[in-house]
Amino acid sequence: MNVMQQMQENLKEEIKNAVLTAGLATEEELPEVILEQPKDKAHGDYATNMAMQLARIAKKAPRQIAEDMVDHLDQSKGSIEKVEIAGPGFINFFIDNQYLTKLIPTIMEQGKEYGASNIGKGEKIQVEFVSANPTGDLHLGHARGASVGDALCHILDKAGYNVSREYYINDAGNQIHNLALSVQARYMQALGKEFPMPEDGYHGADIIEIGKVLAEEHGDKWADKPEAEQHAFFREYGLKYELDKLAKDLESFRVTFDHWFSETSLYEEDKIVPAIELLKEKGYIYEEEGATWFRSTEFDDDKDRVLVKQDGSYTYLSPDIAYHKNKLDRGFDTLINIWGADHHGYIPRMRAAIQALGYDAETLEVEIIQMVNLFENGEKVKMSKRTGKAVTLRELMEEVGIDAMRYFFVMRSADSHLDFDMDLAKSESSDNPVYYVQYAHARICTMLKQAQEKGINYSADYDASLLQSDKAEDLLKKLGEFTQMIADAAENRTPHRVTQYIFDLAASLHSFYNAEKVINPDQLEETKAKLALMEAVRITLANGMDLIGVRAPESM
RNA sequence: GUCCCAGUAGCUCAGCAGGAUAGAGCAACAGCCUUCUAAGCUGUGGGUCGCAGGUUCGAAUCCUGCCUGGGACGCCA
Incomplete structure (x- = not known):
């Protein structure tokens, strides 16, 4: 406190x-x-x-x-x-706001730790986010999910929660079979053969690339092997290639995970049958029309859900229940899933499963990330996953830069649609909020550096009575709110609050900068007091930017 | 048809578990660089908070109905 x-x-x-x-x-x-x-x-x-x-x-x-x-x-x-x-x-x-000047020594002493609190009391929270299928490139929606999820994790961590970040790899279902078929087709095509893409194939450029690489590395040695052998090979190769790419792209985007959880491992370690058995013991399972049903309507779902199809295979829900049971078995107090808007209909049945397993419905929180629309030259950019023409995370990183993306994707509350303005994100002007904030940080660094060159040393031990202006008081008040702001953002799961905060703090800094000369060798004590204030603002800005994965440059 | 999200200034959005005259940014207009980065600052104009009821001392905020936009409603994942 x-x-x-x-x-x-x-x-x-x-x-x-x-x-x-x-x-x-x-x-x-x-x-x-x-x-x-x-x-x-x-x-x-x-x-x-x-x-x-x-x-x-x-x-x-x-x-x-x-x-x-x-x-x-x-x-x-x-x-x-x-x-x-x-x-x-x-x-x-x-x-009497004189007490606020005591903040500066505190901030200078705490440094990178400033803003930390223990409001989370060490509660174990697992955040599962992105979890995109390893069947293509990450696109805009994933980028927003990654930005929001990563920011939320940083915020929760800062607020004293014990956070674990996880990526669920959907490497077991039909889509992986389709991946294998798609890779096979692209491989054959790379060899110059006529070969049709599967019905629900993946048309992304990345798969074409895999085909090329395979053709170069292996020649035509797979072309005449038995189907089953081919599929197994293409499946394994494609999966590894896609996963490596996902991890690399996300890391470039400054997003990392504590665990990559494989859906296949649920099968290999026989986790699914016991999960269904457990629900059966509790009386939430019945058989009808040759299928096995989960009575999710017991817990406010619209209708009951099939777990085992007539053909004996599982629906997607079955491994998902086993997965969430596994999460809970690992001792997390709260599970947060960050999902795209297209999955919101899935929430009631997952909540029902959590309750059927014997936990409170609130144990599982689902944060829905609304859609992103991309605008360029004032026009909406059409996207199509089917034809593989969606704008990818990597393309966007190269074109607009990581800082702008990270900032823009958390700038709005996650549950409202986001218009991503490419031209604004790319522009190096004050219209661009991320530059505005970074510029504030760089300005302070310049001042501190110049003071140093002039041999002026500031410290936490300064004459607080020399910071009396309204502009200085505004800054101090803002600095004091930082810790509480983070705690609120953590409790309400609202990372966009952080962008608002650092924007406001940057505005106060720019205003102060224009109103008052900081370095003035004729007023040495006052200069030292102001420099101490500047350092406190710099630390706070940097800490805020760090929470959302934006760099704090020393010069621009 | 059912469910979810959104509807606030010309545009993009805030509004924190109802509170005082509803706030930012952009755009428009008027100013500020011989002085620590003008990638900045200062000021002005701009609103029936989608519509209609209700709850109360008080509603953009809570409840009900309706309208508009987007999304979801598979023995797909």
């Missing part, structure tokens, strides 16, 4: 005491103290709506209650400078 949070707690405690000593409510009746930061500075630093909340309990007019509260408020505590009653019964607090 930093000094700002400490101050807020003290203030809340004082408000509570005032209500109790004024006899307006009993301890039990007392609602939670809500402290808000008014948008208008004329309304003070903090305000509480306690008087309005108490109106019914105390059976008095809110303004009267507010007056009673203020009479019983001990203003010597909680750094209160002035109190006002306003509007329908708000109590506005004007705080």
Whole structure:
């Protein structure tokens, strides 16, 4: 808890005491103290709506209650400078913000750790994200999922959760057979033979590439082998090639995983039958029309779901249940799955499975990432997975750069559609928010460097009374909010809050920069105080950017 | 037909578990570089928060219905 949070707690405690000593409510009746930061500075630093909340309990007019509260408020505590009653019964607090200067030494001391808290109390959370099928290149939707998932993991980690990041590899179903057939076709074609692509084949450029590589490395030695042998080979080769590519692309994109979990391993280690057996013991399984059904309607699903088809093979749901059981067996308190919008219909049956396995429905959280539309030259870029003409993650990385992508993909709340403006993302101007933020960081670095060249050394031990301007106070307040902002973003699973925060902090920095000269050898002590402030802002900006996978450049 | 998400300034979006006169950025307009990077700053204009009801001291926020856009509803994965 930093000094700002400490101050807020003290203030809340004082408000509570005032209500109790004024006899307006009993301890039990007392609602939670809500402290808000008014948008208008004329309304003070903090305000509480306690008087309005108490109106019914105390059976008095809110303004009267507010007056009673203020009479019983001990203003010597909680750094209160002035109190006002306003509007329908708000109590506005004007705080002596001198305490904020204590933030700077804290931030400088904590460095990369600044912003960390223990709100997660070590809760074990597993985040499964991306999990794209190893049958083609990663495209825009995956890029957004990767950006959001990775940012969320960093945020949760910072907020004191114990995070494990996982990628589920769908390497067992029909689609892998199709991959094998597609690779086979491209291989044959690379050898100059006529060979049709399978019905649901994968038309991506990557598969054509595999065919070429195979033809070069192996010549035509596979062309006349028995079908089964060919399929096994192409399957294995294709899978390995695709997986290596996925991992490499994601790593370039600064996204890494703790575990790559193979669906096939569920078969090999015989995890599926026992999972279904367990549900059967609990009475959620029945047979009908030659198939095995999961009675998911017990848990609010629209209809029951088939687990084993008439032909004896599993539906996708079966290994998925086994997989989630496996996750839970590994001792995670909470599972977060990050899925594309096209999978949202799948949530109720998965939730039902979690409950059938004996866990609370809330154990599984599914964050849905809405679609991304790509715009170039003001026009929507059409995408088609079928023809393989989708814009890939790698292409986009090369064209617009990783920083801009990472920033843009988490910039909006995940559950709203995202228009990705290529021209804006590529532009090196202040219109581009990622440059705006990075520029703020680079500007500070330049100042610190120049101070150093002039032989001016700053430290956490500075004269705080020299930081009195409104612009400096704005910066300090913003710095103080960092830890709480991360905690909120973690609890609400809203990584986009981080981009908003660093954008606002950058704006405050630019504003300060234009209003005040930092380095002034004639005012050495003031210069040192400002440099300390700059360093604190720099650390906070860098930490914020780190959370969303954006680089903090020292010069631009 | 059922379900999910969205509808806020000309455009793209915030609005944190109802709170004061609804906020940013872009675009428009007017200013600021002999001074630490103008990739920046300052100011102005711009809104029936899709529509209609309801809940209450108070609703962009919660509830109901409707309209519009997108997506999902397989013994596919």
